[in-house]
Amino acid sequence: MRIWIKLLATYQKYLPPDCSSSAYEMEVPPDARVEDILAQLPVPLDESVVLVNGRTPQPGQTLQEGDVLCLFPAVAGG
């Protein structure tokens, strides 16, 4: 199945070179767990905020077709 990886703020530097928006598609096995996919991404996870469809994922949560897995660096904002 396919999901979206969305990278915000300074993590945009980790986007594939041909990606013109903030997100790209990724083929993952059905029922892939959030943790498994994160381990494949090039971002420093211990400094990241991770969201699935804008919400906080539960430990062990599995992904569904079309889900948006979003990451951005943990920084205080406005």
Add this chain to the structure above:
Amino acid sequence: MYGWNGRILRVNLSTGKVSVEEVDPKVAKDFIGGRGWGIRYLYDEVDPRVDPLSPENKLIFAAGLLTATPVPTGNRYMVVTKSPLTGALTASNSGGFFPTEMKRTGFDLFIFEGRAERPVYLWVHDDHVEIRPADHIWGKMVFETEDIIRAETDPRARIACIGPAGERLAPVAAILNDKHRAAARSGVGAVMGSKNLKAVAVRGTRRVPLAHPRELKDLADQVVEEVKQAVAAGKSTLRTYGTAYVPPVTNEVGILPTYNFRTGVFAGAEAISGKVLSEKYLIRPKACYGCPIACGRLTRVDDPVFGGEGEGPEYETIGSFGSACGVDNLAAIAKANYLCNELGLDTISTGVTIACAMEMYELGLIPESDIGRPLRFGDAQAVVEMVRLAGMREGFGDLIAQGSYRLASHYGHPEFSMSAKKQEFPAYDPRGAQGMGLLYATSNIGASHMRGDIAYMEVFGVPKKLDPLSVDDKPRMVKYFEDIFAIVDSAGLCVFLAIRYLFEPTYNVEPVRITRLMEYATGAGYDEETLLRAGDRVYTLERMFLVRAGFSRADDTLPPRMLREPMPDGPAKGRVVELDRMLPEFYRLRGWDENGVPTREKLAELGLL
């Protein structure tokens, strides 16, 4: 005394009398400095029921304990007074260079009393204090005011002043310093205007005495080094994009205020982001005094309609003039920001008030003849025009200048005002960040992110991520953040640096390094417990001012939209702020009774009886 100057400059504008007072060391330690000291003096000296724009109100400039020390971001002051916007007290924060210079004059606080008969400005050069006529500057914009006063005083003078909005007593008027930095909230500019005080200019050459200078310098250097490494590694989001990096983040979480907080998702979020700001308009990042982060943005917009140059916009400004007004034109948002700085307006309250007017206009609740033009969501030119009118209080701008609550009430529908205690929301829709909802509702100064920005944890994951949709543990965390923000404000540091580098990066966010820094500065015997209690004390004394001003539980609330209209779409879809589930526990943890009034036991515990 170490760390503090221990001296207050009192300026009676009615009589022209200037006096110097010493600060009691116990008061100094118990209330830390900055915001805490300001609150203590306001509480002792101002009847909470006075008209905020009368000579009986006082205006206090308060530099922090660590302001003008080697601690990075020790560059802030607080403006403390009774607010004409909310009727409560306020403490409005600003950085830049003025606060450091102010503390170097050898005073920690300036207290302004009474009202000058004619416009004046104050010039303080170390011990030389002079009240000067300002008739020739009255009516001038902020930038020109600064330039004139600098030419009349000292090329290195730092200046805080009001623009036309403050002179015209607009309840959303700010005090600008260093041209682009604002103590923006709660109408502090109007209080200054009511005193006929156009500006304060300072030049200070004194060093703040430190109890343990070497230890302080070592720890300060270590923090600076850590920030520098993050910047060098390209990890400092605030350096790279400023706070403007935030709109796509809050949009992803579904709390980017859109169309006057009808919804939390905005199709134009990317168009108003820091990336676009950097690519199109950034000249260079700009730092306040002693700050290794440099989140400020010096920008220029080349555009026939929205052209200009200045600092900003920051996230809050993008939220208010951008998504809240349905505007996805970053050039227009920057222009609105530049104009606010020139006119001396709060960008948050002004933008959210325009958004309120837009919604009411579209619903047919405000006739076009009153406004003088159509005022639809997304109309960037209209936003800029409304800012101009608000700053001068001309035409429909006179209503905008009074804030959304008065504007919406004028047309019989206060429920369209997105405010708490009549102060406009910052750019987080609290339906999707429950802790922010509790914070807005209970904040002593009305809705504000600077009272205890729990969005750090709910949204930004600093120092740890909380689920923003959950109410679990939020009363405790909000209370804790309120207390630690009171500490940071009283220390005169910037929260961007302090929360990340001076507190433990754990769920408990202990004030480890900031305690050491305060102890090195003062030698007064601070430990973590006394410091946290001091934060609690400051917060509680503020509350006592509100109680005496007539506020009660009924005022600790939110607009009906937040409590009863479920978020229509996005990740927070279906949610309202569950205030009733959080408020009783919050009061209990604060040691306040069911009406939000501090109990006698609590006051005794904090030494406030």
